Amino acid sequence: MSVWTKTDFTRRLSIPYPIIQGPFGRGGSSALLAATVSNAGGLGSYGANDQGPAEITKIAADIRKLTDKPFGMNLWVSTYDAGGETLTTETYERVAKLLEPYYTELKVDVPPMPNSKPQNFDDQVAALIEARPAVFSFVFGIPSPEILRTCREKGIVTVGAASTVDEAVACEQAGVDCVAASGFEAGGHRPSFLKPADESLVGTFSLVPQIADKVKIPVIAAGGIADGRGIVAALTLGADAVQIGTAFLACDESGTSDLHRKLLFQEDAKNTGLSRAYTGRLARGIYHRFAAEMKEHEPLFAKYPAHSWIVAPLRAAALAQGRDDLVALWAGQAATLCRHHKAAELFASLIKETDELLKDRFSQPRKR
Ligand SMILES: Cc1cc2nc3c(=O)[nH]c(=O)nc-3n(C[C@H](O)[C@H](O)[C@H](O)COP(=O)(O)O)c2cc1C
Structure with missing residues (x-):
C-alpha cells in the first residue's frame, strides 16, 4: 500500500485509506453508500440529523448488516436557531404569503400551520453512543464535555467541523479528536458556530494549511475535492484525510432523488451558490430560480428549522413534478468533476489517480 495512505487519521481508525464519504x-445518506465506502477501505458516513433515537438505532443496525468495517454517524449539535424552535402565527403567515405564488404555480395548497418540533440533540446522541459507530462527527457546534468524555470511554472517535481557524482551535481545546476543515466550496450547509456563516466563508485551499498549522489533532479537508488531484492537494496542504461529499452524492447508492443525481452530471451544476431559501440556514446548492428569487426576501424568512417546515411541502411537490427550478439541489463547487455512478468505482478511481499522481509528481510535466 502506498505511503500516502498512512496518516494519523488512518492509524487512529485502523482503516486503509484516508478518504471519508x-x-x-x-x-441524502444511505446504509448502502456508507457500507460500500467502508468496505472499499474508506470511512462511510450517515447523516442522521433529521432522525430520532429509534431511527438512529436502526440505521446503525442496517449499516452493520452490510459491513463489519468502521463507519461514522453524524448529527447537528444545534438543532435550531434562536426563534426557530417554534413557529408563531405571525411568522407562519408572513412566510406562507411569500411562498403562495410558488404553491399556486405547482397547483398545491399552501400547507396549514405546521406543528413540528426540532429534534432533541441529547436524545439523538444517547442513541448514537449506544449504537457505537467508530466515528461520531458533528456540525454546528461542539457537544458537552460529558458527551465527549463518554465517547472517549466507549472508543468512539469524535470529529468536529470548522469553517474557520478559530472553530478548529475551539474543537481541539474542547478535546474533540479530529477536525474537518470545511471550505466554502463544499455542498450542503455551512457548519459555522462561532460567527455567522456569511462571516466565515473561507476556501479549502486557505483553510486547511492554516488549521494544520494551528492544531495538533488530525485535520480532514472537506470542500471541492472530487478526484485524485484534490486528494494530493489536500494532503500536501497538511490534511490527514479528505471528506468527499458531492461526488458520492451523485452515485446511485446515495439516498438523494434521481432528479438531483441526474442534474449533478449536467453542465448547469457548475452554477452553485449559497442560499437560506430552503431551510433558513446557509447552504450551497445548484443556484437556480427559487434561490435567486428568494434572495431579496431573506429578512422575511423564519429561522431554522421553522422555515424548512413551511418550505418542505413545496420541495416535495416540486420534486414530484420534476421541477428542478424549485427543488433543493445541494451541490459543491466541484460538482462538474462528478464522473462516477457507482461508489465503488469512484473510490477505486480516487485511489488510482492519487497513486499515479504521487508516482509521477516530479517526473512529468503537468498535463493540460
Ligand atoms: C446533500 C448534502 C448534505 C450534507 N449534509 C451534511 C450533514 O448533515 N452533516 C455534515 O457534517 N455534513 C454534511 N454535508 C457536507 C458533506 O458531508 C461534505 O463535508 C461536503 O459535501 C464536502 O464538500 P464537497 O461537496 O465539495 O465534496 C452535506 C453535503 C451535501 C452535499
Missing part, C-alpha cells in the same frame, strides 16, 4: 443529512 461525507455524511448527508435529510435523506
